Amino acid sequence: MRLASDFFRGETMNYLLYIAVGALLLLLSPAATMAQTKCPATASDVEGPFYKADAPIRERTGRGLTISGTVRSAGSCTPIPGARVEWWLANAQGSYDDEHRGALVTADDGGYRFETDFPPSYLGRPPHIHVKVFAPSHRTLTTQIYPERGRKAVALDLVVLAD
């Protein structure tokens, strides 16, 4: 005689396990997708040949264009205090100089803000500001910001990937 307990043994049990795992994955996949679309990491961009480490801490390397936002962790969107944001850009003559290199450390709320000159276009490249973000327990982000001509402010969260 076949007992009810036999039903939960062997292949039948495996089959039920597959169904349960499959259902669980279906339930979790929208959450996983949302985690990826919520605060996606800022796209990286080429570093270029003019990066110099150890830029001095300061809030301004010129006047007329303010860049501000929050450094966040990708997926969770958690603000990251104590992250180091470095920027560098060409001067009005299209050369990279020490006056246009700066660094700051994000505040307790992950916020950052710096002011600089509007970058020139040079060698056929659109105006851009190079940025690096060093955040604890996160991968270093190297990217570029392309402000539209005439803009005086750019609001941009810099979103980094956890290690």
Ligand SMILES: [Fe+2]
């Ligand atoms: Fe550049």
